[in-house]
Amino acid sequence: MKNWRYIVYAVVIVLAISLPFYTGAYHQHVATTILMFLTLALSWDMLIRAGQLSFGIAGFFGVGGYAAAITYLNWDISPFLSIALGGLAAFVIALVLGFAVLRLRGMYFAITTLALAEIFRVIVRNWSSLTGGPEGMVLPSTIFGGDSAQIYWLLLAIAIATIIVSEVFQRTRIHFALTSIRNNETVAKASGVDIFKYLVLAFAITSAIQGIVGGAYAQIYGFVSPEGSFHLDFTLLPLAMALLGGMYSTPGPVVGGLVLGIVAEYLKLQIPYGHLLVYGVIIVVVILFMPKGIVGTIRERLQRR
Secondary structure (H helix, E strand, O other), rough: OHHHHHHHHHHHHHHHHHHOOOHHHHHHHHHHHHHHHHHHHHHHHHHHOOOOOOOHHHHHHHHHHHHHHHHHHHHOOOHHHHHHHHHEEEEEHHHHHHHHOOOOOHHHHHHHHHHHHHHHHHHHHHHHHHHHHOOOOOOOOOOOHHHHHHHHHHHHHHHHHHHHHHHHHHHHHHHHHHHHHOOOOHHHHHHOOHHHHHHHHHHHHHHHHHHHHHHHHHHHOOOOOOHOOOOOHHHHHHHHHHHOOOOOOOHHHHHHHHHHHHHHHHHHHOOOOHHHHHHHHHHHHHHHHHHHHHHHHHHHHHHHH
């Protein structure tokens, strides 16, 4: 059974890598967008495995985008290095803030991360000398000269790397530590789990992933702005994807990202100013009628059979 699973994984990877050879620029752009949000959804899921509900995805996404744009414009570096520095900036900020905010739990932590995202946006909006202020910053060129196939492969590489990190979280002692923290912190502490260390580790790593995606977004589109880089889409849509696919696993956000990513593209064409409302409805419906998501529900029914 496991051998068949690896064969399926290999086939999916080959099809994903070869997608630009049998699709046009539009479909490659859609696939790139799906990979971007799918990666954000998976990073969010990696943190919630410890029971920490974060609404700060857009905050660290925007931080990574601005860090990549600022370093690229002011230093003589490659676009790839600027993307990596965007992830590093998000990692360092999350590491520093984690020592304070990770002492909070539940909705207190969720509200704090939402506030942090807004604080980041206000800072970049008002620090005009560094960030360009409300107008944002425009890069002299886009990565790969705007070639849609190479941009797709870049996001695919980031997504695959995130999946690997998620599997490390899922298949090592980190999984048992985060799961025990989510289930019962008192028991976890009594069992010798360093709760604070694992929470800070998960928060910093997932924020770094969000920063990398934000840096890639800045290089792909060639600009950053307070409203664009910190948009609510970068928080709400990844949450909806993870909830739809199923939380606490790698396949859940991936499946949810693929399904909802295709639906989201259709909704943007049909109701460009109302698609956020549909995302909210999806979240409510999934929580009420399919709390384990698509993957969790399928697994449960297979186990019953």
